[in-house]
């Protein structure tokens with residue numbers, strides 16, 4: 104048995120004001136079989152499908168895409184459905200902070216007729232950045248969902264935040280999306296947070312298109328961006344457009360599929376474009392890249408490849424089909440370009456989305472397990488006639504509707520007023536209201552179908568990551584992983600009334616955001632909130648003050664250390680109590696071993712011959728788990744420990760699960776001493792982009808913060824990149840230090856790289872402070 108539980112911190116100088124035909128189908132419903140698959144292979148962390156079935160399912164997905172769904176059974180559609188599934192695109196817009204995700208999304212909404220005016224991020228009017236904190240700071244904090252139509256397709260879009268503190272929002276979105284547009288700044292290329300979200304998209308196997316934005320900016324370099332897609336992301340770019348001109352001379356693009364130029368006649372909103380012959384001075388380059396494109400895509404089809412070797416060029420429809428096939432199979436990533444702000448390139452980007460990104464029918468069927476037996480793996484396909492299943496991926500508190508739960512429907516239909524089963528909790532929930540979301544505006548709907556992303560109002564007890572399903576065919580869909588908070592601050596309410604309001608507020612905010620925790624210390628009367636970074640907690644406090652009207656004092660940020668063990672050891676612990684009435688007896692022998700980084704708490708039972716009866720083992724697990732939450736060094740969570748229960752004994756009358764729980768706790772405490780308990784600290788990967796003349800200061804300063812410089816790189820515009828690994832405890836308020844040191848000309852980002860052992864002298868200090876109650 105094995106159980107497992109497992110900145111750019113405000114670099115902006117001044118807080119910038121916000122820059123910023125339906126086809127109907129009525130088909131008779133036919134039940135779709137729910138397949139059982141290899142149980143051992145189920146639930147490989149982070150995968151959408153079990154390892155052993157991955158190949159065959161991938162092949163099935165290819166067949167679907169290859170033969171226009173001819174090989175796969177056609178989905179059955181509910182008679183009320185407006186849009187067939189092959190016309191759906193569920194996509195996310197993702198990138199580094201400031202690459203232009205929100206601006207691109209705003210243009211998409213305009214060109215698809217969803218908005219009649221464009222909201223600019225720098226003016227604080229972007230539709231998708233609807234939170235007041237987003238509008239004030241010019242950043243996206245929460246992933247916003249919207250739906251628009253383009254050339255007979257329905258596109259559900261999630262605009263995700265770029266700041267590393269809100270990475271969880273991206274993770275949640277990617278978990279439920281079928282495709283993504285990665286936006287890059289043509290000047291900066293592939294930036295650190297783009298790398299992070301790219302890896303997240305890899306984890307969830309999400310097909311992508313790249314949009315090289317900001318081609319109008321001084322220093323824009325499309326070809327450098329393409330190179331960085333290879334060098335920084337290890338991806339295979341498929342250039343399907345070339346820019347015509349760049350910076351203020353950027354006029355449009357060459358479409359390498361049609362071999363035509365697309366040239367915009369203005370830069371204003373709604374500016375027209377025309378299709379023209381390729382300009383003479385770009386003919387050779389276009390030919391060169393067209394050949395590269397054909398060379399790459401013909402590999403997707405043996406027949407086309409053979410004909411190509413015989414000298415036959417694929418026609419336009421075949422080229423598009425093969426780009427689509429290769430994109431969905433993630434053999435390559437199509438690259439297009441433009442400038443969202445100057446209104447060039449967005450319509451062809453939308454064309455690429457519908458041509459090359461998958462519909463829900465072309466992604467692997469979603470994977471889960473039987474609610475009553477986690478060993479039985481199941482999958483569900485996108486089909487209205489299949490039993491209903493949906494994954495709740497986001498909870499949002501809405502001042503008018505209360506709590507809104509965002510749900511991706513994978514199979515079946517969901518009707519307002521009906522009941523669904525929360526299979527994680529085995530609890531029925533009433534679907535009070537069903538809504539399509541447009542940023543923070545809602546449109547009530549009566550029914551939602553397989554492939555939809557909807558918001559549900561009125562759910563009582565659902566948290567992010569839980570499954571709603573048909574109670575007659577219960578399934579638990581694969582869960583999401585949530586990162587552990589790295590930083591904490593103490594907050595103290597000003598009055599008793601504030602304390603009460605704060606409790607309500609914190610509960611609501613924690614329900615919305617699984618990367619945020621809070622706890623209360625009754626002795627000190629302090630509440631500690633934990634999150635992913637300074638900005639994350641700053642936003643939480645701001646929301647407490649504004650939305651929940653809480654007046655409070657806020658302490659200085661502190662690092663959320665971890666505790667671990669450095670060597671294995673065996674501990675035998677006997678808990679014995681004899682006091683008047685019935686006694687307590689439990690004896691456990693547990694081997695404690697340091698686990699793999701990231702393994703969390705792993706429990707194994709090697710009990711033979713019933714020396715610890717089966718019914719007492721859960722008590723042992725519970726006792727150990729309790730100790731993992733607070734280590735004996737300084738009370739920080741303990742990570743990466745494997746505990747093997749291999750022997751013990753019990754008493755016929757005096758033993759029970761509670762006694763074994765207490766014995767396990769005693770064993771754990773003893774083990775922390777015997778196994779060399781140590782404090783671990785978060786090490787951040789810090790990347791500073793600075794003018795060359797400030798490089799020496801930046802490096803000197805990072806060194807003085809216990810930083811290890813890892814690399815330097817040249818950046819466009821004579822800038823230099825300095826990458827270093829620095830303990831988080833040394834990075835608080837770095838934003839203002841860097842600003843002062845470089846006169847506001849440098850920028851930085853940082854993200855969690857790993858945990859490392861704290862040097863002994865610093866550990867001593869932290870432990871002493873913790874004992875004195877100040878850490």
Ligand SMILES: Nc1nc2c(ncn2[C@@H]2O[C@H](COP(=O)(O)OP(=O)(O)OP(=O)(O)O)[C@@H](O)[C@H]2O)c(=O)[nH]1
Pocket residue numbers: 122123198199200201202203204205206207224225241242243244263264265266316317318319320441442443444445
């Ligand atoms: N010159 C130029 N500026 C652009 C372009 N696209 C966006 N911008 C500007 O770049 C800034 C950042 O744009 P956003 O759309 O907020 O970027 P984002 O990626 O959504 O940012 P976060 O959500 O905070 O991660 C804003 O000031 C935009 O006006 C473009 O094509 N050209």
